[in-house]
Amino acid sequence: MEHELQKAGVEVVYANEPTGGTESGRLRTRRYGQVDAELYKIAMNEMSMGGQVQHAVGGWNHGIPPYPYVAVVDENAPPPTRGRFGEARPKKKLVPHPDVRRFDATRELCRLRREEHLKAADIIAILSAGPERYPIEGQWTHNRVEGLIRNPKLTGYQVYNRKASRTGRPGYSRWNPISKWVWSPGPVHEAVVSLEQWKQAQEVTAMLQAGTEGGPLLRIQAAAGRRGLTVTLVDSTGSHTRYRIGAQQVVLPTPIPDRRPADHREPGACGVSEVIECQATRRGRLWVAYEPEHGVYGSGRTLRLVRESVEDGLALVGVTAEVKIIPVTPELETLRAAEDARTTALAKAVEALALRRASRSDIALATGASVKQVKLLLARPAEDLRTQADPDSLRSDGNPLVGCPAVM
The missing domain is CATH 1.10.4000 (Flagellar transcriptional activator fold)
Incomplete structure (x- = not known):
């Protein structure tokens, strides 16, 4: 600031500087005063941070309560005392919201991310489709969904210093490393999810953001999630993976072809006799066949490879048969x-x-x-x-x- 003012031709005069004397003496007095001010600022920040840490360790809440909670005054907390700036605010703790549906909605929201690996848009679609089950003031948004999934207070612990508000940009904050978060020694309010479940959700979020998971499996999970079904891996071989979707099982090639037909036509039905006949449609550079009786998909760059793929999938569900592939295009x-x-x-x-x-x-x-x-x-x-x-x-x-x- 001092240098900027000097560049602009503005003279800076400190009130505590002596008049007259040498320039070195005047500069020494000015710099000593600046050092004292810097030390005072750091000491104030340390004392403030120490108080906030003790506040979190004691299990009391900071900021606005998360969606499934409300903040109430803790009757067992030490009574507030009057300081230099008036009486201190009462200490508050988190308790479940009177509307029990909020707890259930948050638990389901976290499950959709943790187990179904759904992105925020798919979760919003599910929650918005059931306003009676998942009540919200206004509407579900991306920030609300991701903020709840990310919030460690859902585990029952009180957590402070997750964000740094002083970033140099008004209205913006940044996330601190988790190593700098301040956690209460143990759970201090009712949990929505366990700590392990919360960690799993963060791992899934990180994979989604990094793009290491996605494509057809996520689309299958999203479509199943909109119908209230879950997609669970049962077992797998080198070429196929068997999933359970609701009460049915389906065998998909590994990896799942990331191609959707332009006309969104489903492969035709397959008749089962001495020879299993499967119609194969062309999707991108692959042939894709589906055998509905056993829920087996196959894919390959050639018709021979797609036949072998279907036979491998049938073998996974204990069916040994000759497969006849019928290529189908308009x-x-x-x-x-x-x-x-x-x-x-x-x-x-x-x-x-x-x-x-x-x-x-x-x-x-x-x-x-x-x-x-x-x-x-x-x-x-x-x-x-x-x-x-x-x-x-x-x-x-x-x-x-x-x-x-x-x-x-």
Whole structure:
């Protein structure tokens, strides 16, 4: 301050400085006075901090009570005494809020973060959907949710010095390291969650903020949480993990493919017989198949890999069977319909030419089919050909028709 004033051409005069004398004597007196003022400020801060520490150790509250509590005067606290600045304020302790739903709402809020790994937006959606169960003045916000999850007072302990209010920016505070927090020796009010549960919630929060967890599993947990269901890991292998969602179990590949279809279509149903048939849809660069009877998903970059993935998932739930993968896309469905129409038209054309006494070789030349195909079509009734003909036999090169169900 002194240097800034000098730069501006303002003379600084200290009232306790002697007039006259040498410049060194005047500067010595000024600096001694500044040192005394600095020491006095530090001593006052230490005494104030010491009083606040004793206040927290005694179990009395600082600041506004958290959402599930109210602050009441502690009748057992030492009576307030009158000091230089008047009578001291009475000491207060935390007790549960008269509305017991607040305790339940806070406990559920913490559980959603700790067990379901939900982000604040998903928790807000759940709490806002049940205003009768989770009452709030105004509305649930990100700061309210994260502030409650972060608040260690929910463990029953009294905690002080979590934040540093003097940061040089008005209206802003910063979090102190947990090593600088002041905790009461033991619980001093009723706890919403245990200390261990609170620690677990902080670990989950840290993982969410660091981005080490997320993607499809979080979306599954959020969707299940909105329906009041929990997602619990049962067991896992190198390729799949089995989860329990409510009363059902589902087997997902590890890692879960982080791709959602553009049209949000679910994979088709799978029929279970001697061979388990599963329809596979394309999602990004992966094929994804679902077998609903056993709740098994499979994925892979190729159809062979997705078949092996489904078989591995079935093995995890004790099912050993051959899996037939049927790739499904709108374009493949269109192609299959066109191939079916061509097969029907070819059968009709062969039948019509045969009725006009055309030779098999002429029929083959006229229709573009092979003589073998013509013989097969003439050997079966047209209706049977439309419903029973093997598509593999309807190509002159002997290869399967493009777009037909592929047996892996």
